[in-house]
Amino acid sequence: MIRFMEEQQVFWLDTPNTSYVIGISDGKYVGHIYYGRRIEGGNLRYLLREEEPPFLPSGNAREKVSFLDSFPMEYSFGGTGDFRESCIDIMTEEGQQGLELWYVSHSIYQGKKHLEGMPATWGETCDTLEIVTKDAVTGIEAVLSYSVFTDMDVITRSVRVRNTGEAPVWLNRVLSACIDMEAEDFELLTLHGSWARERHMQYRDIGYGSLVTESLRGESGHQDHPFLGLVSKDCTQTSGQAYAMHLVYSGNFLGKVQKNQFDRIRAVIGLHPEYFCWKLNSKESFQAPEAVLVYSQCGIGKMTRTFHDLYRTHLIRSEWKDRERPVLINNWEAPYFDFDTDKLLCIAREAAKAGIEMLVMDDGGFGHRDSDNSSLGDWYVDERKIKGGLRLLSDEIHELGLKFGIWFEPGMLYYSPQIWCSDDTDGVERLSIQEGTQLLYPLSAIGAHVSDCPNHATGRNTPFDTRAKVAMAGTFGYELDITEIPEADRKEISSQIALYKKYGSLIREGDYYRLASYRENHLYDCIEVVSKDKETALLTYVQVLAEPNMPSRRILLQV
Numbered sequence: 001m002i003r004f005m006e007e008q009q010v011f012w013l014d015t016p017n018t019s020y021v022i023g024i025s026d027g028k029y030v031g032h033i034y035y036g037r038r039i040e041g042g043n044l045r046y047l048l049r050e051e052e053p054p055f056l057p058s059g060n061a062r063e064k065v066s067f068l069d070s071f072p073m074e075y076s077f078g079g080t081g082d083f084r085e086s087c088i089d090i091m092t093e094e095g096q097q098g099l100e101l102w103y104v105s106h107s108i109y110q111g112k113k114h115l116e117g118m119p120a121t122w123g124e125t126c127d128t129l130e131i132v133t134k135d136a137v138t139g140i141e142a143v144l145s146y147s148v149f150t151d152m153d154v155i156t157r158s159v160r161v162r163n164t165g166e167a168p169v170w171l172n173r174v175l176s177a178c179i180d181m182e183a184e185d186f187e188l189l190t191l192h193g194s195w196a197r198e199r200h201m202q203y204r205d206i207g208y209g210s211l212v213t214e215s216l217r218g219e220s221g222h223q224d225h226p227f228l229g230l231v232s233k234d235c236t237q238t239s240g241q242a243y244a245m246h247l248v249y250s251g252n253f254l255g256k257v258q259k260n261q262f263d264r265i266r267a268v269i270g271l272h273p274e275y276f277c278w279k280l281n282s283k284e285s286f287q288a289p290e291a292v293l294v295y296s297q298c299g300i301g302k303m304t305r306t307f308h309d310l311y312r313t314h315l316i317r318s319e320w321k322d323r324e325r326p327v328l329i330n331n332w333e334a335p336y337f338d339f340d341t342d343k344l345l346c347i348a349r350e351a352a353k354a355g356i357e358m359l360v361m362d363d364g365g366f367g368h369r370d371s372d373n374s375s376l377g378d379w380y381v382d383e384r385k386i387k388g389g390l391r392l393l394s395d396e397i398h399e400l401g402l403k404f405g406i407w408f409e410p411g412m413l414y415y416s417p418q419i420w421c422s423d424d425t426d427g428v429e430r431l432s433i434q435e436g437t438q439l440l441y442p443l444s445a446i447g448a449h450v451s452d453c454p455n456h457a458t459g460r461n462t463p464f465d466t467r468a469k470v471a472m473a474g475t476f477g478y479e480l481d482i483t484e485i486p487e488a489d490r491k492e493i494s495s496q497i498a499l500y501k502k503y504g505s506l507i508r509e510g511d512y513y514r515l516a517s518y519r520e521n522h523l524y525d526c527i528e529v530v531s532k533d534k535e536t537a538l539l540t541y542v543q544v545l546a547e548p549n550m551p552s553r554r555i556l557l558q559v
Helices: 063-069 299-314 341-354 391-398 431-437 466-472 487-509
Strands: 004-007 010-014 018-025 029-037 088-092 102-112 126-134 140-149 156-161 171-183 184-193 197-205 209-215 229-231 242-247 253-259 264-270 277-278 285-286 293-295 328-330 358-361 401-406 448-449 475-479 510-516 523-531 539-544
Touching: 004 102, 010 126, 010 140, 029 102, 029 171, 029 293, 088 140, 126 475, 140 341, 156 171, 156 277, 171 242, 171 293, 184 209, 184 431, 197 431, 229 253, 229 264, 229 299, 242 253, 242 264, 242 299, 277 285, 285 328, 293 299, 299 510, 328 341, 341 358, 341 391, 341 487, 391 401, 431 448, 431 466, 431 510, 431 523, 448 466, 466 539, 475 487, 487 523, 487 539
Parallel strands: 328 358, 328 475, 358 401, 448 475
Antiparallel strands: 004 010, 010 018, 018 029, 088 171, 102 126, 126 140, 140 156, 156 285, 156 293, 171 264, 171 277, 184 197, 184 229, 209 253, 229 242, 242 293, 253 264, 510 523, 523 539
């Protein structure tokens, strides 16, 4: 999957449907040649434009700054003539702030090394290329790592910086990935929102200058997501080009797209350089997070399914990742903080009658947590509420035939097989939230619950059946006071659970197709999940707004 063509001084990385090509220019500079649909061979060095003005440094020294200002860098560096976005900036003890990374050596091997101290994809069914680059003056060494999985159109990238010099150096910026490419009629796709309206999709035109998605909150948070996509303006779910970069990291991040005077685009992603400064002593190393790169020539849908397959197979490590999840009831939108053992057991008894399999105790059972103003993180049991402690409560829950769980927020799939999608459980608002989340994450990882009406976040009334169908596009459960809902709704629960159980494995393991978007048409939403063998499909259609005097709608399936 990875070849080094020594005569051409070119690295060629192939996935089943894409190629990624890197070249060494002038024996020094590591350049980005190509990323796109798979090409079976040939010499692509001409894409480096080495014979065009401004000439190479060795041929015309006075043009070096112009060369650096236009050369398609594989990993850009700052302070020496490239005035575009830099991936790495340093400062020495003397205050020097420039560096120039030159090619030193490379290695190609099977498998993938663990990223020390960082979550990352894993697996043996991949090949890895490591390119060692070095700044001769400061002794800073940057190892560019690329892994290619045998059966997926994915390139994962990371960078390890090492100080081979004798004096300490301060890292002011270490991004994870950079792509230099010719500008086409692209739009920038990013994910934004706030609490209760997370991961809404936004498209922006790319003009000269820079577009940014970022977080400086100490976490990626509700507001911004560590993802950027470059999509052709004709891109749909089934056709058009889509380039994607996704950072496997939940802290401060920067994603930036920059179009320069030569109509080239540089896209970078990594740790946010603001507030970042890392002292790197002699012989010490710093590992940057991993970035996942995906290219699709078959639209956003193919990009999405690639991310889903990768994260199901090569990111989530839990024993639960391929197992059937219990249908749960969470007590949060029932009594909120105001509960005790008796209230939980009351909910559990009714849940057991309906066929629910697990009760999850949410926020409020620890510390002195009676409101959002106290005790978050005080992980000791509040025996004012949980009389006799967790053991007594869990034993009584188990006697009812239910499993017992405790609310916890991990925020990363490397450490947990599923995540809570949003505190907004409104069936209609969830359509947009889940569409943005499903853009990257498999349905098996998305927590989705049926809640009460009027919805506590939006005040909207939505049929109980609709709320359930929307929540089935994830790890299904309930979040309401089952003792207080209408009897008609309570009687529906067992049939809803039976439907989810019937298609549970398909939802967890199948391929996801977005057939219609309520976000786009403001009327209806439709998704399809297809089994890997293409023998079974589950279609979910939600009519959000009624249309007077309209015929039924024809839905075209995808495979």
